[in-house]
Amino acid sequence: MELFDSLKQKISGKNKVIVFPEGNDIRIIGAASRLSHDGLVKPILLGDPDEINKLASEKGFDLTGIKITNPADAPEAEKKELQDALVERRKGKNTPEQVAEMLKDPNYWGTMLVYLDQADGMVSGAVHATGDTVRPALQIIKTKPGTKRIIGAFIMQKDEERYVFADCGININPDEEGLAEIAVESAKLAKLFDIDPKIALLSFSTKGSAKDDVVTKVANATKLAQEKAPDLPIDGELQFDAAFVPEVGERKAPGSKVAGHANVFIFPNLEAGNIAYKIAQRLGGFEAYGPILQGLNKPVSDLSRGANEQDVYQIAIITVIQSLANESK
Ligand SMILES: CC(C)(COP(=O)(O)OP(=O)(O)OC[C@H]1O[C@@H](n2cnc3c(N)ncnc32)[C@H](O)[C@@H]1OP(=O)(O)O)[C@@H](O)C(=O)NCCC(=O)NCCS
Ligand SMILES: CC(=O)OP(=O)(O)O
Numbered sequence: 001m002e003l004f005d006s007l008k009q010k011i012s013g014k015n016k017v018i019v020f021p022e023g024n025d026i027r028i029i030g031a032a033s034r035l036s037h038d039g040l041v042k043p044i045l046l047g048d049p050d051e052i053n054k055l056a057s058e059k060g061f062d063l064t065g066i067k068i069t070n071p072a073d074a075p076e077a078e079k080k081e082l083q084d085a086l087v088e089r090r091k092g093k094n095t096p097e098q099v100a101e102m103l104k105d106p107n108y109w110g111t112m113l114v115y116l117d118q119a120d121g122m123v124s125g126a127v128h129a130t131g132d133t134v135r136p137a138l139q140i141i142k143t144k145p146g147t148k149r150i151i152g153a154f155i156m157q158k159d160e161e162r163y164v165f166a167d168c169g170i171n172i173n174p175d176e177e178g179l180a181e182i183a184v185e186s187a188k189l190a191k192l193f194d195i196d197p198k199i200a201l202l203s204f205s206t207k208g209s210a211k212d213d214v215v216t217k218v219a220n221a222t223k224l225a226q227e228k229a230p231d232l233p234i235d236g237e238l239q240f241d242a243a244f245v246p247e248v249g250e251r252k253a254p255g256s257k258v259a260g261h262a263n264v265f266i267f268p269n270l271e272a273g274n275i276a277y278k279i280a281q282r283l284g285g286f287e288a289y290g291p292i293l294q295g296l297n298k299p300v301s302d303l304s305r306g307a308n309e310q311d312v313y314q315i316a317i318i319t320v321i322q323s324l325a326n327e328s329k
Helices: 003-011 026-037 049-059 076-089 096-102 106-115 130-141 176-192 213-228 240-244 246-252 270-282 309-327
Strands: 017-020 042-046 067-069 121-124 151-158 161-166 199-202 234-238 264-266 287-294 300-302
Touching: 003 309, 017 026, 017 106, 017 309, 026 042, 026 049, 026 309, 042 106, 049 067, 076 096, 076 106, 076 130, 106 121, 106 130, 121 309, 130 287, 130 300, 151 176, 151 270, 161 176, 161 270, 176 199, 176 213, 176 234, 176 264, 176 287, 176 309, 199 213, 199 240, 213 234, 234 240, 240 246, 270 287, 287 300, 287 309, 300 309
Parallel strands: 017 042, 017 121, 042 067, 121 300, 161 264, 199 234, 199 264
Antiparallel strands: 151 161, 151 287
16 A cells, blocks of 8 residues: 555544644645545644635635634733743743743744644644754653654655655764664654664765774764664665665675665765755655654654645654554553
């Protein structure tokens, strides 16, 4: 079954509430309309209702079943509830005056709805850059117990081919420990998308063919990841061809359980990961679903500003899947 058909089946009728802070964007309005119509999500759009209704009617989008909230115009009691809870959450870090300013940003408002269980997840980032989208979640929702850092991974899909790329969204220059955590957590994400993970930590070197501190970082991270998850097939450092092409893998890394067959690709830093996913998407014709943020207590999804309506629709579905996965733990 096609990936999204199977995901839709899993979330259909679950009535999960997803908040979209960028409610005035036509891509968001179109996606929310379809999600509501298809019975997949109960959307909350944040923004000016007049503007949202006008844009929707121009494009013929039905807003039945969609709640619209204008934070700028919200009842005082609602504002106070969010403000008091945020002051408490940011105790010692932000003053009440700073909190009042923060809540003028719809990403903070939306994140608070998730934190207070008034929404099951949030999707934003079609307009805002990644930092502005995820910072409220890092400060308020925070990482799950036992998880040090959130990770921004992509599911890359073309026809029958499906891979995980990480980190492509968040951690700019992870250290050895960080890279090992990215590898192990990305294997968990792979399983959620029916990928049997074979994890390659990528470099410009294969098994010591080049010497440099950045190569040593990947080799050491591989050892740490293998120690953290001895049952998983994890190998590195591998060049992409050694990780992906069976004949090259046999030549460059003989005896490896991963080389030539990898499907979870861990990049040494964010430069490599972000560039790689965009090349695979724009030159290679792969669909890029993400960045899927792993490790938060409740799901918040960032979009690329290059996203279209279909990307928003699909990321919202993935956000619900993450919410359901959290419940089953
Ligand atoms: C994610 C990112 C925005 C965080 O940076 P930042 O806001 O400067 O982070 P700060 O160091 O000020 O930390 C803010 C909070 O987030 C937390 N935090 C930062 N990075 C984190 C991570 N990877 N995982 C979990 N928490 C994190 C901090 O602990 C801090 O919490 P606190 O305020 O409760 O103490 C930053 O790493 C970044 O810009 N990454 C690249 C994003 C990007 O441009 N990607 C390319 C396009 S997808
Ligand atoms: C994921 C990503 O690269 O986001 P943007 O294109 O918005 O920077």
